[in-house]
Amino acid sequence: MTVLLDSVESGRMVADRGRALGIDFPALIEIDSDGHRSGVRPGDPALMAIGRALGEGRGASLRGVMTHAGDSYNCTSVDAIRAMAERERAAVVGCAEALRGAGLPCPIVSAGSTPTATFATGFNGVTEVRAGVYMFFDLVMAGLGVCLIDDIAVSVLATVIGHQPDKGWIITDAGWMALSRDRGTAKQKVDQGYGLVCNVGGVPIDDLVVVDTNQEHGIIADRRGAAIDTARYPVGTQMRILPNHACATSAQHAAYHVVNGGTELDAVWPRFSGW
């Protein structure tokens, strides 16, 4: 376990707890490279104060610095992601150098978001790249140009349970409890609703998306509201829904059902729960 922190206050609390337990918690200092969430900004004197607080005694030991350029998800071009990647790298490497310059240890220099990990022009000085959604990809990543739709390796298997033909709706058993409430593509160039609809082989079907969800029901329709022949998708038809955000959708399920195309099961992988 490595503890991530961004204040002297937290550093002292972790060290106190470590001493009480008779152990040293390995600790990373979070660097705020993009104003997106927590972390110490590059140049903030707090960085040195935290480093020294962790270095002062037993209970915690400084292992390095870490950042996550989560704002890369909001970029609208590959050039913007590339610039964000360099900003992320420069922030975390600069902080590592500042700590080392003050005689403090900084073996780990950790960066990464899937977009910046994909488009970075270099990782000079970085020792670790964390890119979680890289494993599956999703519609948000496809919308950012990070992957193709065909690269998305996780989906929700849904079954048609009814129709509302006058509305052009196909009703499935996969509502937001199965898909998550994540609408990460809502502000992208292509809004994929609650997910893109594919056949069981993973090939997108016409221009169908999950246009709305109830708790247990998915509502599939043409993305532009065009009429569709709902009878082409009889009750019992299985479909794959590609998710906006692989993390949010996977978190709604206890396990992954692993297939090699189709629906024949190769394995069941229990999901790590909690965060």
Place this chain on the structure above:
Amino acid sequence: MTVLLDSVESGRMVADRGRALGIDFPALIEIDSDGHRSGVRPGDPALMAIGRALGEGRGASLRGVMTHAGDSYNCTSVDAIRAMAERERAAVVGCAEALRGAGLPCPIVSAGSTPTATFATGFNGVTEVRAGVYMFFDLVMAGLGVCLIDDIAVSVLATVIGHQPDKGWIITDAGWMALSRDRGTAKQKVDQGYGLVCNVGGVPIDDLVVVDTNQEHGIIADRRGAAIDTARYPVGTQMRILPNHACATSAQHAAYHVVNGGTELDAVWPRFSGW
């Protein structure tokens, strides 16, 4: 187990499966009382056809009708909810009477959404009211006037892990993985962000809401962007976040930790998973 269906096609499939298994599936016909999701509209001849398909042979047996006025969540006044409740009741009772008039059995007449269950002026002809979120209530229900903030009986216990004082942000360990992505109050008169912030005793703190979330981080700030003294909420401070939607938030957790005020544990109730 009772099967809910809304087409002759589904009725026949269920009956076929029941016969193959040598059992009779009890079945309810879903009635669409508000155009919100699936179901047969009152007056649609499909109702009788489904009733007869279920009555024809073994494998499935008609037990009644069911509806859910989910569109009541979008009402903007108590009068509108009251009108929706009567529409819901009239739809499902009317369908039950039509089935009985054709000599078909209809012992169960099931209605209910928490708003309509709360404000209905009568339940004449209804045999069952389902009102799930009634158990806990939540901010969406408070926004609808269905309950008071003080009635909300479920919350997420969050801990302050940092600050961004120049932005007026308090950072917690409860991001959307803990709170869900549900933004059900976004279109209500009072937008509660990702949740209303209370002290450990459940009393709202000033005008703090969870203004944004990352996967594992909650960002708490004044709802109108006013400056706050973040030092009043030091690292380690525990807070309760009242959820927009009790169902969505509870679904993010494996169990309920039951307390009688404060944080001392009375019981742990495992959560029913799946849907």
